[in-house]
Amino acid sequence: MKVDRRSFLGLGLGAVAGIAISPVGAKLTDDSSIWTQNWPWTPVPPDGKISYDHSVCSLCPGTCGITVRKIDGRPVKIEGRDTYPVNNGGACLHGIAGLQYLYDPCRVTTPLKKINDRFEPISWKEAIALAAGHLGRIRKNDQAHTLACITDTDQGSVAGLFSHFMTAFGSPNHFVMPTLESWLALTAQTLHGKGYTLGFDLENADFILSFGAGILEGWGSPVACFKANSSRKQRKAKLYQIEHRLSTTAAAADRWIPVTPGTEADLAMAMCGVLLTENLFDSEFAAGFKGGFNRFNAMVQQKYPVEKVAAATGISAADIKKIAIAFARAKMPVAIPGKGRGDGAQSLKEFAAVHTLNCLTGNVNKKGGTFIKPVHDYLAFPDPVLDTAAKDGFGKAKLGASVQEMVTNINQSADPLVTALFVYNANPCYTLNDPSQTRAAFEKIPFVVSFSSFMDETAMASDLILPVSTFLERLEDVPSRAGLANSVVGLTRPVLDPVFDTRSAGDTVIQLAKTLGGDMARSFAWNNYRACLEDVAAGVWEDLSGNGYALLAEGPPTDSVETSFAFLSDNPQTIYPQGDYALTLVPIDNMRLPGTVPAASPFAIKTVSDRVLKGKDVCVEINPDTANGLTDGGFATLTTPTGSARVRVNFNEGIMPGVIGMVKGLGHTFDNKYVAGKGVNIHELISPVIEPGSGLDAACGTTAAISKA
Amino acid sequence: MSELENKTEHGSVDGATEGAAEDPKNDTGLGLGVIFFIVAFLICFLSGWLLFPKLLYSKHEQPFNFDHALHVQETGDCESCHFLRDDGTFSGIPKMASCLDCHTDEPMGETRDEAIFASEYVAKEREVPWYVYAKQPDCVFFSHAAHIEAAGMDCVTCHGHIGESTTSRPYEENRLTGYSRDIWGKNIWGIKKNSWDRMKMDDCAVCHKEETGHQGYCFQCHK
Incomplete structure (x- = not known):
């Protein structure tokens, strides 16, 4: 017998026939199709008992109520909390992505001490002892006033604890980062006296005149603003958006009024002039005017005639008058200040001029109007025990009116003005204009302590990091603080144990004071932060711990307030974009990119359009009429008096000719492959300009040139 | 030539x-x-x-042998351990907290399995990593409440007489799909004699067709 090809044919056919009538084919076909639908490497979260925890999101000043869905105690989803008086069930993209911050690659997972420009992990005990040792020596040397502190807000018990610490320690140098809340409080303080802030009843107003406020870009409490805008059409309320570019808000508005950047304050002043000339101001409310009303009237007529302002703003005189008259004749008009998100560099003159429009219409402390509200006073801290060092130090002059002024003073002084610095929940080395100045000032400070959850630019510039638990891991009271009509304080509650070795900043401050001993320890008698919160917020604790929030004030305030025109009557200087270049660079606030702390989550940054961020390049908006020699999508070099950057060009007919728009929130330099190393930090291209009268940076733009790269 | x-x-x-x-x-x-x-x-x-x-x-052996028959005898029914939560979700395999309603870290019986349970899991506060014979894949939504409460079905229809078992059989896992063998069924051709022999989609569809007149739509289970 001979083995030939027929033998092999028989072998093959036999094998095929054998397999064909075995289950192999059918089973493997079925299994293969299942395998392709359930890739084994795709993680599947474990099943378990579902529960929901109510808390408050404190990622931004919006302070939305949230409901965290948990499976067997593990948080898996964040949703807006129904019936919460701020957001009523809504949530923004940052809130719903909040869980990503728990596991962010930039989280500081344990206390860190900088040794030879490298961070080394240390224990909490060592970290507190290290900080207390430095601070003890400062007090011992009668230098208590050289401790400075920067916090993101002065509201709430944690900011209150830092303030309490600074007072007990003996330093007046507690600074707050510029936010919409701080600008509104400063405006109210300037026009109506200390202890007030402003809120806007956008949900009921029938005419919103927005001076660049990004109602749909994160201004105020974003979700509350979205909801107010959504209901606007049904209410037949009008929105006029005065802005240099066709932003999302401008696109949704009834009318977009392009304005030359930097001239918004002049425009508001001219509109005040129209109301006064046309006798369209509310005489009843005007009875409460004091301090220079007549002088203000005369100054406005003289310095801000409509024709002159028309030339500066690029809006015709007829339009200025028409808009002012339409605003004044509306039943419930509200003018809102604060370009973009309303934080960072703004102008007190602009805020005051815009709010004066509200005052002149008389739609103040009425439904659908502007609320001049008392600042929340639900916290009752005991008086700190002051020893001699504290009394001496606290009596010294403050190092400026703002963080920016402090930075400038530190850099200009040959003496060490600040020997130790606390930074809580703020990133001044990134968010302040020309942050190289801030970094230089930080280098002059011998001991910088960062209370941060993430290794951001400021944490990197510090000497000691005392890591803070994220908003999902800590207890904290969170007062509403972003131009809302109602005054609400919510309770951020831990929905899980800290993922890493982190603590609430409140606990750290109390522990630090106790370690310092003496009168410092006596000023911080609480065992921990929870005990402190229950004590200082005793008046609202029942509501806070029960409902998760306490409604401090609802509806129009009943206080009668006086209005002073002294500040505006002096015609404070308008801060225009600085420099000699022909074009103007202005920052753009984008809802998808946070500009402050924390930086964007990986989810959020993936939602940014490639007309804003293409790959790792930022795209700047420019009107095709201005783009001489540039190509859409091509590379260009953007130059300002402060620096230059390589950017991509995005032709946009919705931006005024002569203006270049660049988004905020990019150009981070920390180690996070999802968020950092993308685009350019616009603040690196703008130098601060301190506004006379406020002491705050008012450089919301700069002149610039752009050429093909 | x-x-x-x-x-x-x-x-x-x-x-x-x-x-x-x-x-x-x-x-x-x-x-x-x-x-x-x-x-x-x-x-x-x-x-x-x-x-x-x-x-x-x-094949995988369970962490230790589990006597269903004994537990049913002691507790009276399946629902004592496998219950619907207040929100309608199904508790599935009991967590340690449920076991501790009766058990402590002292063995209740004298078997080796009881000793393992007490010393390795109760005393160490660890969940028992049971293999779940009837585990459906993540892409399937299945509501026990709809079947038990609304349709009045009993456990045996899908799960067979596991409640009468005194030992835990080995768990068999498909190397390709990661599924339990119970989903396809013991018979390699997928032929079944009893309603609980297989738990594939077709089996759901057949029962739905019989009971409701329609085999159901994709999104009812694949959400």
Whole structure:
């Protein structure tokens, strides 16, 4: 017998026939199709008992109520909390992505001490002892006033604890980062006296005149603003958006009024002039005017005639008058200040001029109007025990009116003005204009302590990091603080144990004071932060711990307030974009990119359009009429008096000719492959300009040139 | 005669030879082919039925033996341990917290399994990593409440008489899909005799068709 090809044919056919009538084919076909639908490497979260925890999101000043869905105690989803008086069930993209911050690659997972420009992990005990040792020596040397502190807000018990610490320690140098809340409080303080802030009843107003406020870009409490805008059409309320570019808000508005950047304050002043000339101001409310009303009237007529302002703003005189008259004749008009998100560099003159429009219409402390509200006073801290060092130090002059002024003073002084610095929940080395100045000032400070959850630019510039638990891991009271009509304080509650070795900043401050001993320890008698919160917020604790929030004030305030025109009557200087270049660079606030702390989550940054961020390049908006020699999508070099950057060009007919728009929130330099190393930090291209009268940076733009790269 | 002429006149020499080989009276090649066919057929056929299932599934023993019959006898029913939560979700395999309603870290019985449970899990506050025979994949939404409460079905219809078992059989996992063998069924052809022999989508559809008149829509289970 001979083995030939027929033998092999028989072998093959036999094998095929054998397999064909075995289950192999059918089973493997079925299994293969299942395998392709359930890739084994795709993680599947474990099943378990579902529960929901109510808390408050404190990622931004919006302070939305949230409901965290948990499976067997593990948080898996964040949703807006129904019936919460701020957001009523809504949530923004940052809130719903909040869980990503728990596991962010930039989280500081344990206390860190900088040794030879490298961070080394240390224990909490060592970290507190290290900080207390430095601070003890400062007090011992009668230098208590050289401790400075920067916090993101002065509201709430944690900011209150830092303030309490600074007072007990003996330093007046507690600074707050510029936010919409701080600008509104400063405006109210300037026009109506200390202890007030402003809120806007956008949900009921029938005419919103927005001076660049990004109602749909994160201004105020974003979700509350979205909801107010959504209901606007049904209410037949009008929105006029005065802005240099066709932003999302401008696109949704009834009318977009392009304005030359930097001239918004002049425009508001001219509109005040129209109301006064046309006798369209509310005489009843005007009875409460004091301090220079007549002088203000005369100054406005003289310095801000409509024709002159028309030339500066690029809006015709007829339009200025028409808009002012339409605003004044509306039943419930509200003018809102604060370009973009309303934080960072703004102008007190602009805020005051815009709010004066509200005052002149008389739609103040009425439904659908502007609320001049008392600042929340639900916290009752005991008086700190002051020893001699504290009394001496606290009596010294403050190092400026703002963080920016402090930075400038530190850099200009040959003496060490600040020997130790606390930074809580703020990133001044990134968010302040020309942050190289801030970094230089930080280098002059011998001991910088960062209370941060993430290794951001400021944490990197510090000497000691005392890591803070994220908003999902800590207890904290969170007062509403972003131009809302109602005054609400919510309770951020831990929905899980800290993922890493982190603590609430409140606990750290109390522990630090106790370690310092003496009168410092006596000023911080609480065992921990929870005990402190229950004590200082005793008046609202029942509501806070029960409902998760306490409604401090609802509806129009009943206080009668006086209005002073002294500040505006002096015609404070308008801060225009600085420099000699022909074009103007202005920052753009984008809802998808946070500009402050924390930086964007990986989810959020993936939602940014490639007309804003293409790959790792930022795209700047420019009107095709201005783009001489540039190509859409091509590379260009953007130059300002402060620096230059390589950017991509995005032709946009919705931006005024002569203006270049660049988004905020990019150009981070920390180690996070999802968020950092993308685009350019616009603040690196703008130098601060301190506004006379406020002491705050008012450089919301700069002149610039752009050429093909 | 040239080679070309040879081929023209007589055709191919090889061809003539091949013709002789195909003579049925002298067909040894065909006979060998048949033998090869039969051998290959038998090897593949038997491998497909006997070896393939053993290769396809890996076997895992449960952390320790569990006596369902004893627990049903002690508690009275299935629902004491496998219950619907207040929100309608199904608790599935009980967590340690449920076990501790009765058990402590002192063994209640004298079996080796009871000792393992008490010392390795209760005392160490660890969840028991049970293998779940009836686990459906993540892409399937299944509501126990709809079947137990609304349709009035009993546990046995899908899960069989596991409540009467005194030992835990090995868990078999499909190496390709990661599924429990109970989903496809013990029979490698997928043939079932009882309603609980298989838990594939087709089985759901057949029952739905019988009970509701419609086999159901994709999104009812694949959300």
